[in-house]
Structure formats: structure tokens, C-alpha cells
Amino acid sequence: MALASAVLTAACSDTTGSRGTPQFSRQITFPDFKNTLLGLPVNGAARVKVELSPHGLIAREVKVQDPLDVTSHERVESRVTDVMLSTGGEQGILTLEPGFQVSFTQNTKFAAGEVALTLQQFVDQVNAALASNPRVFLPVEAERSPASPLVLGPGDPFPAAQLDLEDEVRGPELHININSANLVEPGVGDCTVATLGASPLGCLRLLGVTIGVDHTTEFEAVLLGVVETRFEGVVDCNTLSVTSAHEGSFSLVGQTTMIEIVAATKLELESGDDEQLADLAAVQAACAASPPQMVHVDGEGIPGMTAGTIEATEAEFEVEEQEVAPEAVEAKG
Incomplete structure (x- = not known):
């Protein structure tokens, strides 16, 4: 079952300044x-x-x-x-x-x-x-x-x-x-x-x-005083815009915030699962499949240049497993 789409905010970072504050x-x-x-x-x-x-x-x-x-x-x-x-x-x-x-x-x-x-x-x-x-x-x-x-x-x-x-x-x-x-x-x-x-x-x-x-x-x-944003959910394929394999934007199902993938975004492939998608081209292909595949995304980012956007610093895409209806079995006697 797909997780509910969410944009979560947290003050954390793997980069710190000389005074130990998140940067x-x-x-x-x-x-x-x-x-x-x-x-x-x-x-x-x-x-x-x-x-x-x-x-x-x-x-x-x-x-x-x-x-x-x-x-x-x-x-x-x-x-x-x-x-x-x-x-x-x-x-x-x-x-x-x-x-x-x-x-x-x-x-x-x-x-x-x-x-x-x-x-x-x-x-x-x-x-x-x-x-x-x-x-x-x-x-x-x-x-x-x-x-x-x-x-x-x-x-x-x-x-x-x-x-x-x-x-x-x-x-x-x-x-x-x-x-x-x-x-x-x-x-x-x-x-x-x-x-x-x-x-x-x-x-x-x-x-x-x-x-x-x-x-x-x-x-x-x-960027001073910037709070990191965490996002997780299902990509809304209707909002997906792909400029290149590593540049584009989308929102999550049920959300209006646009998540921007830029050249500096780190696309995670750590788990090595077969369901993982390497880039936005793969996400676009999954959305265009018949029937469309459900793509789950998990990542982090910072506020974008325009209101209502998040510039992703890292993101991981993978195809969601969808429940398959059981096949009818013909009884023979």
C-alpha cells in the first residue's frame, strides 16, 4: 500500500559551519x-x-x-x-x-x-x-x-x-x-x-x-537560517515536467508544492533494488507505461527560488508494488 504523500520540515543537515550550526x-x-x-x-x-x-x-x-x-x-x-x-x-x-x-x-x-x-x-x-x-x-x-x-x-x-x-x-x-x-x-x-x-x-x-x-x-x-524539508510520497504523474534526465519538477499526489530536481540534486541508488529508478527519464517512462506505474519518491531539499517550491538536494525514486487481483481458478470435477 502506498504511503500518504507528505512534505515534512526538519532542521537538520550533514553540513555544518564553523559554529556547528546547520548550513x-x-x-x-x-x-x-x-x-x-x-x-x-x-x-x-x-x-x-x-x-x-x-x-x-x-x-x-x-x-x-x-x-x-x-x-x-x-x-x-x-x-x-x-x-x-x-x-x-x-x-x-x-x-x-x-x-x-x-x-x-x-x-x-x-x-x-x-x-x-x-x-x-x-x-x-x-x-x-x-x-x-x-x-x-x-x-x-x-x-x-x-x-x-x-x-x-x-x-x-x-x-x-x-x-x-x-x-x-x-x-x-x-x-x-x-x-x-x-x-x-x-x-x-x-x-x-x-x-x-x-x-x-x-x-x-x-x-x-x-x-x-x-x-x-x-x-x-x-544560505543562513534555512530549514531543511523532507518529502515522501507518490509522484503525481500529471504534474511531471522533465527537461532532461536530471532536471525537472513534479508534485506529490494530494500536494501542491512543486519539487524541483536540478543538476546538483543527488539521486540515490544505494539500496540497489530492481524497483529503483535512476533518473527522471526513468520516472517519465514509468508514468507513461500502460497502465501507468506508481512511483514513490523519498528525499530532502531546501526552499526553492519561488514560493511553493522545494529544490531537492537528494531524492530516491522507486516503482511501488501494486496489488494484483487474484486470477480466477476454474474448478474441474
Whole structure:
């Protein structure tokens, strides 16, 4: 028997912010991102996460994070390609892929895994790796407190309070504060096809490097105070609209709320049941069958862009088992 269709609300998430509160993100456009930076108050900042492809100068993802995060530690993850030490040996500069500058002093804390290092020991390990054949670019994570200044200048090096040599890093990846001063228009400075190898929509100048954003860059922004919505029920085939196998919308039987499946929606196939449907094309085929099959959906989402809609973050479709009338048996005697 089919479960009654329902849209349930619950404040829960598998993503949490720096203060342990539930967080959800929405995809935004580059103009939205620019407007966020241009709309900051004087001396304001936005905390962003910037992910780059290895060896590339085009951002893979740019995410605007919780405004409260601007006071948490900033972080840079990448691999060391060069190190320069001052004549006196009391300070130096690291160059990280793809050119980020990180400064350090005798007050910086150094470590390799769980082992604390001196400044000289740290530099010696980096130099030994760079001198090996083939050269080894050691993974490193740099941190600093953004209290002073809140936002570094576009060409400023990252003043590391701590430098940790790691087994591996996800980088190049930045978690830093920025503002409109970090924006670079296309065609200005290094924000060009010749430098970036791709036609940029615009650029960000970060830690001395011009990072491009193009049509492949994903932009996201954390949604504050958003409550997750859970939905479960039978797909109303009369409302099903399919744009592609992974994009479309529908409502549940007995409900008016439209549930939107978007490119970012995770379609679950964990149970491996034969009744599971892989995508909206399969749902559409089930609805078009003769007789139409009953499709059950279970998922989670966040409020959509328009009233009365839910943007699904995950969904699982499966064909409902329908009761079959018993066949008549002819008695023979």
C-alpha cells in the first residue's frame, strides 16, 4: 500500500559551519558573487572558499561562506614550489602552487605531522625535497588569524602564524577573507586568455596571483537560517515536467508544492533494488507505461527560488508494488 504523500520540515543537515550550526548552499552566478562583494560595508569582508584545479589558474569552485566565518582562522592548502630565506635567517617566503606567496617569521609555528619543527628544520625539509630528483613539492597547510588586517591586500603574501607539512592536501584551496578590491575585470592585468589559458568572465587577485573564473567555475553561497524539508510520497504523474534526465519538477499526489530536481540534486541508488529508478527519464517512462506505474519518491531539499517550491538536494525514486487481483481458478470435477 502506498504511503500518504507528505512534505515534512526538519532542521537538520550533514553540513555544518564553523559554529556547528546547520548550513545549506545554493548555486549563484558570477554577477551575484560580484554584487555580494560590491555590496559589502566599508571595511567589510566576505569569507570565501576558492578551489583550483592542480597546476591551473582557473577556479574550479568559489563559495561564499557564513559571514560569521570572517573572524575564524584563514587557511591556505597547496604544495611548496620554492622557498626563500632572508640573509639573517629570521624570516622567509614560500611560493605555493600556482604562485601563492606565504610569508613566515621566527614567530611562526612549524610542524611536520605531529612533530614540531624549528624554522630552520622546516626550511631544510622543503629544500631537501626541492633538491631531489625528481623534485618533490611538499604539501603544506598555512593558517593565520584574520584579526589584523581583516582582509589582506590583493598582492600581499599570506602571513602564516602556523605552517604544517602534510602527507597530502586538497589544494590548491583557499579559505580567506576578500572584498571588492580583489576583483579584476577581464582584460585588466593578468586577467587575459593569454595568461590564464581560458577566456575569463572575470578574475580574483589573491595572494599575489590572478585567478580566473569562467563558465566552468561553480559559484555557491551559504544560505543562513534555512530549514531543511523532507518529502515522501507518490509522484503525481500529471504534474511531471522533465527537461532532461536530471532536471525537472513534479508534485506529490494530494500536494501542491512543486519539487524541483536540478543538476546538483543527488539521486540515490544505494539500496540497489530492481524497483529503483535512476533518473527522471526513468520516472517519465514509468508514468507513461500502460497502465501507468506508481512511483514513490523519498528525499530532502531546501526552499526553492519561488514560493511553493522545494529544490531537492537528494531524492530516491522507486516503482511501488501494486496489488494484483487474484486470477480466477476454474474448478474441474
